[in-house]
Amino acid sequence: MREQIEILATLQEVDRGIKEKSGARGALLAELQKKQEEIQARNSEMTALRGEWEGKEKARREKELQLQDENKKATDKRMRMTRIKNIKELQALQREIDQIKQGNSQLEEELIKLMEELEVSAASVRAKEEELKQLEDAWKEKRGGIEAEVAGIDKAVADASAVRQSIAARLNRELIGRYELIFSRRGGTAVVSVAEGICQGCFMNIPPQLWNEIIRSDKLILCPSCHRILYHKPAVPSDKHL
Ligand SMILES: [Zn+2]
Incomplete structure (x- = not known):
């Protein structure tokens, strides 16, 4: 029994080494996972910011078209005025044109506001992109190191396991x-x-x-x-x- 227990103590030394390495491996994998999740979260954040920008850009295009449309209507009415002699009809048309102009100046104001918002939105997308790129570049380097470390641990654990097997073969x-x-x-x-x-x-x-x-x-x-x-x-x- 004495000899068996002494062998067991040797086995325990090997097992402790394996346990320690597995713990270190788990910590490294957790770090990989955590960073991966962080990058993923930042990516979603950027996708949301881009979506916001796209929504505003779509609204801008729509307003731009609306403005063109209204301008065309006003031009058509002005053309009609040249063919009309009746003063009442002329006055009515003029009122319509004035209304369109009023509406258009409001549209233009909205457009200016939207364009300002678009600029801010684009700037924050660019800032996020830059931030994410730096994060990813730094991570790429670090990840390589961690992966190499994990591979080294795997090799050491495999070696230790072989040693363990030969020790265990001598035990009950x-x-x-x-x-x-x-x-x-x-x-x-x-x-x-x-x-x-x-x-x-x-x-x-x-x-x-x-x-x-x-x-x-x-x-x-x-x-x-x-x-x-x-x-x-x-x-x-x-x-x-x-
Ligand atoms: Zn005790």
Whole structure:
């Protein structure tokens, strides 16, 4: 059992390395995801701004056409005036022309206002485009680095997994099963040594009777308080037991 637990402790070292790397990998992927979402949000923001500009531009074109139309109507009426002799009809036509002129000056005012708004709108679209471009350029560089880092981690994890497999091959299956359960429940520490009668996992005292059993190490002993696998590691490595 002693040898098995010592192998288990080696396995734990490898597993800790894998766990740490997986955590780092997850953080990097989360960063990628977060940035991707940020860029996406900025893109939608810009699409909305562009839509706003397009709406105003459409309104401007419509007003422009309306103005042309009204101007043409006024011109037609003026042409008609040259052919009319009746004073009342002439006066009526003149009133109509005056009304059109009045309407047109209002249209022109609206057009000027719209064009001012269009300028502001176009400026904010340009500013957003520039901002987004800078963000994307900076991100492109950084993303490459992160992706390379993730690839490096994947390689290291693959290597560590191969090492793990060869270590695990020397262990009892049932023991590995128990170990893995404790490892996942106890934050990556399943096998702990006992030093001066104290569990190095939870730092509680080990009863003397249990301590003797650990020294004998002929069966699996769990810490009564943290339920981790206990083993005795001599403080000073010696060659006496060889
Ligand atoms: Zn403990």
